[in-house]
Structure formats: structure tokens, C-alpha cells
Amino acid sequence: MATMPYDAVRTPTMLLNPAVCRNNIRRMAEKARAHDLIFRPHFKTHQSRVVGRMFRDAGVERITVSSLRMAAYFADDGWKDITVAFPVNLREIDAINALAARVRLQLLVESADTVRRLCEGLRHDLDVYVKIDAGYGRTGIAHDNRTAIDAVCEEIARCPRLRLHGLLAHAGDSYHAATPEEVRNVFERTRAGLTAVAAALRPRHPELIVSVGDTPGCTLAEDFTGVDEIRPGNFVFYDVMQLELGACAAEDIAVVLAAPVVAVHPARGEFVIYGGGVHLSKEQHGRAGGETHFGRVVLLTDEGWSPPLPDTHIVRLSQEHGVVRSTPEIIDLLHPGALVGILPVHSCLAAACMRGYLMLDGSEADHCAGQPYTTQS
């Protein structure tokens, strides 16, 4: 049995179990293959070249990111086909040109005006997806607004440097679903909306692909008719939100925040960890019964970590503190200086807070926005 690197942990540290990670990647890659889908995973969850290489080992060549900086970081690590799944930020035209010069780049557009202004600044060719709002209501052209969709497509056609690559939607509301059935309904609504638009456009744009994202949908859906590409991201780590939604099992969660215990209050039924909003983000999750929490708790073990402890949740979270409500039996095991593990509510945001990982084999993995894990406290 390998020695776990817990003794090296001084301050809150994001632990990553690479075996779980690779398993999550393998399963989603197999699902994409089984449904004949392009697998373009979203790297905004992990933002690490080390995790990126696990995807490469699984045969992935195309990726999704959410910023140009992230795209540049992964381009530096040899990725050649990158979608920035965020509406074009016209203030970054220089970064767009620099990137388009060295990788196959796809951007998202949703208005004719943006296409026109993007085109004016471009010095290299690139592909665009038209962002469609299939009901989520964040960004994109409403799927039934065919006039606006046609106007964008015509503006793209007028620009010699742009090529229409596909239609793209993100069904972010699947994260707020309460059951797998609700997730499948959201996915189906998105699929139906997007494929209807694609069918209308295909006579003039036969090459157009349909791209959908979101981990709950890609994990739980089985009908991908008319879909060409999936872009899930969170599944590489999963988290408490996905667990409580039924999109993963507890043993599929690949990251925990190792957090030192700094105070134990048996009379209150609580203990306090070094681990707060700057480490986990303030993302909260509603439990059945109405109370919300900021993370579930595990014990670190010689193999990794335990299943989530019963009746044990972070109930309050300040900048650096987390207050955990727990049972007398568990509180009795703890003392200041001990370590516990926190399963994050939302692993993407917690990883973005921590900006670096300690792998269970003792190696470190960096994060494109940050510094090695050891400096975060």
C-alpha cells in the first residue's frame, strides 16, 4: 500500500485521486464512443495540464475551455483544437488573434453585431459556433428566434475569416434539477431545441454540428439522436451536487479538500476547520428538508478517503473557517491538528479557489490560474 502524503499537508490542500479521475474519464469517453459522439471535454473544471494529459491518454484530442487564458495554457501543453465556450469578449481581440495563429480555434457568437466587430479585428481564420439558448436563459439566441439565428449565420457567411462550425447549447439548469428524471427532461428539451434549429439550417450548412454540454445530462441521458458532440467537464471530479442529484456515486468523486481541524466544540455538536470560502467557494447545496450546506466530510484513509460521514456537514462558512455540525461519535475522534477531508459542493469552483492539487501519490499538479498548492492558505 502506498504511503499517503497527508503528513505534508499544513494548510487547506486539494487532494486529487488520479485513479478515480482516470476512471471517470474512461467511462465518459466510452459513452461518447458508444453513441458515436465527438468528445470535447470541458477543461474549466480541473484547469490543469496534469489532468489534461489523462484525457490525452484516453484518446481525447479536442477540448473546451472557458477563457482565452485557459486556451493559451493548454495550447502551451500541446493541445491543437480548442473551443472557448464563452461568448466572444471583443476586448480580447489580440489574444484571439494570437491563439488563432497557433491552434484550431472555435469561438461562440450570438449576435450579428458581435460577428461584424469580431470580423473587423481578425487577422487569422477561425471557426464559430452559434450559441443557442434552448431554455436555460443565460446566453445564446432563443432557439425559436429563427430570424436572429439566420441574421448571425448570414453575418458569419459575409466574413472571409469565419466559418460556421456548429450550434452549441449549455443546459446549465440541469445542475438545479432534483432528480435524474428532471435532468433527462432538461437534456431532452435542449436536444430537441437544438436539433430542430440544425435541421432548418442544414440545407445551406450541411457541415454544421450540434454540440451539447453539462455533466448531469451527458451522464444520465441515453438518447443523443441528432447530437454530434458533447462537452461535459465536471464529471472528471464530480462533487456533492452531482452526488445528491444522482449523477455519480460517492466513490466517483475525485477531489477532497484536506482541512486541518482547529477547534472542537462537543457541547455545540460542532467542530471548526481551517477551510473557508476562499478554499471551497461559497457554493451551497440544499438538502432534502430545506437546510443548505457547504460541503460533506470524509475521513482520510490509507487508501484515499472514507464515504461521506453520516449527519456531518459544513453548516457555516466564513473567509477561512468552516463550522461542521456532526455526531458525538465523530467529534470524539477529532482534535485540533487532525485532518479531515471535505467533499466540495461544486468542484469546479473549489478547484478555481485552490489553484493546485496534491495527488495521492505525493506529486503536485498545477492549475492554469495559480501557483502550486503549497502556497495557498
Place this chain on the structure above:
Amino acid sequence: MATMPYDAVRTPTMLLNPAVCRNNIRRMAEKARAHDLIFRPHFKTHQSRVVGRMFRDAGVERITVSSLRMAAYFADDGWKDITVAFPVNLREIDAINALAARVRLQLLVESADTVRRLCEGLRHDLDVYVKIDAGYGRTGIAHDNRTAIDAVCEEIARCPRLRLHGLLAHAGDSYHAATPEEVRNVFERTRAGLTAVAAALRPRHPELIVSVGDTPGCTLAEDFTGVDEIRPGNFVFYDVMQLELGACAAEDIAVVLAAPVVAVHPARGEFVIYGGGVHLSKEQHGRAGGETHFGRVVLLTDEGWSPPLPDTHIVRLSQEHGVVRSTPEIIDLLHPGALVGILPVHSCLAAACMRGYLMLDGSEADHCAGQPYTTQS
């Protein structure tokens, strides 16, 4: 009129108005002087040596931080008297010793067991505060648990390297107060609890000081009888939470996130900014009427920024996107590529997300956990 550096902004960027900052510092320093209080401001809000020097210019010599790393960063910039206002993390004994060797260091303890184990590892002298829970219920010994308080004090007395410096409480519940009157009540409860403990201990510990924190209390309270030291932090920037609580005016807020507009949806009454949970944190604030929001919006001007726009709030926040609900008049002013400013709900957390500032004079200020502002996206 100076030229504002907005043209340099490509991605979400934390703007800092140094004149507002210096004014906030001056007022709090004056209040401390008027009440004959030691002013030991909490630097966890700004975490920047540049802002730290503004405090030094105002005569401040003693500071509070919330991690040993932050303490080391400010020690490197010449600060010599530093309180780490976080329960001792026994896993960081090496960092504690390294710091105690070079500055006058105060730590927080709240159990005899922790004091004993801290003492075993110490190689340098240091001072401790006993953390008292005066009703907030996060960390500290309950103010009416005199047995536990006495036990900690006796354990401190047994350790040759430790000296009892004072009693410390943080009334974090003042942040959740709805009115200035409630803030004053929380402050008064804390003051009364702490000074009663101090009175009981003073016969044996005549040097003991009483230290209280929290920006709302220190801003709004007028009766500091029995208090020796204040440690507010947030007031250097203030934020929407403080504004809506009545602890500051809109023109006292010293930071805004400059955020590019990436999509405009007049039919929905919304626009979308590049600026999400990784930039602002997911801290939310309840408005009168029950709806919560993630930030208020200003227009950037030649002097800095406008007052908060009416009926304009971030109503949804994902990893990188913010969806702003606004009025037709305001939406009509905007287009993709424009910049707006976001007044953060909680400036401490937003600053910890952004880790760097662009000052209105065009210079940059670093953050102890991060990199210059330009690399954050």
C-alpha cells in the same frame, strides 16, 4: 483630470480607488484615536502591501491577518507586530517558529490542549490572545464558561514561551444584522461579554487587553468602554453588504470589478457580463423583498464610477458569467465589448478571488495569494 486606465482592461479586473481607500483608513484611525483604542486593522480584506502602506502612512504599526502566509508576506514588507486572528493550526508549527523569530507575533488559542501542544513545539517566545465566543458561535470559549477560560489561562502561565496578551472576540453576526441598531446591539453584547471576563481575570492578569473586531460594529458603535483594541478590516474597501446594512455610503466603496459586457438581451431585460463566481465569489445578499443578488452595477466614469444604477443587479452567477437584470434605459446604453463596474457583495472574498488590483492611476497592486491582476481570467 487624470486619464482612467479602462482601455487596458481586457478581462475582469478589480479596480481600486486609492483616494476612497485612504479616506476610509483616515476615518477609522481617527475614530480609534478619539476613543483611545489601539488600531490593529485586519489586512485579510485587501491582502496587498500597497494598501498596507496606506495604513502605514496613517500611522498604523500593528496589524491583524488571518493566515501565517499572510503574516509572512506583510513581515517581508516591514511589518513588525502581527496578530494571526485564526485559531492556532498546530500543523503549521514550523511557520509559527519562523515568524516568531522575526516579528512580534500574537496567536489565538481556545483550548488548554492546544496550548500544551503549541508549547511543546515552540522555539521562540510569543503572545497569545484567548479567543472568546461572546455569542457568535463560531470559535472561542463561551464567555460564561469561566472554568474553561481559567484552564486555558493556567496552561498559558505554565508555558515559559507564552504570554497572555489579551481576550479577543469577533462578532461576525453583525454582518447578518438588518439595521444599524441591530449592529450596535451585537457590538454591545460582545463588549459586555468580553469586558466581564476581563474584569474577572485582571486581578491575576493586569496587563490583559480586550480586542474586538468587525467593520459594522467598529463603524457604527459609539460606546467602547472597557475595549482596548479594534481590528476591523472590511472598512478599507466596504461593499454592498455594508452599504445595504447602513455601515457606509455608496461613495465609500473603494473597489469595483470592471467587467466586459458579452451579451445584451433587451427582450429579457438582461445583459451578460464576463464576471462570475471565480471573480466575485458566490456571496449573495438578500434585498428587502426577499430576492437575493450577487452584486450591484455602476458605470465607469472619468472620475471613477457612478453611484449604483437603479434596479440593476446580478441575478444569476455561474463560473465566469454574470446575468444582470436591468432597465430598458440602461440596457440601451450597452453593447458587447463595453465595460461596466460591479460593486461586490463581499469585497474580502471578491479580492481573494481576483488577487490583484488595477489602481485608478494605472499602477498595479499585488495580493499576497496571487499574481498581478492582468493574469486573472
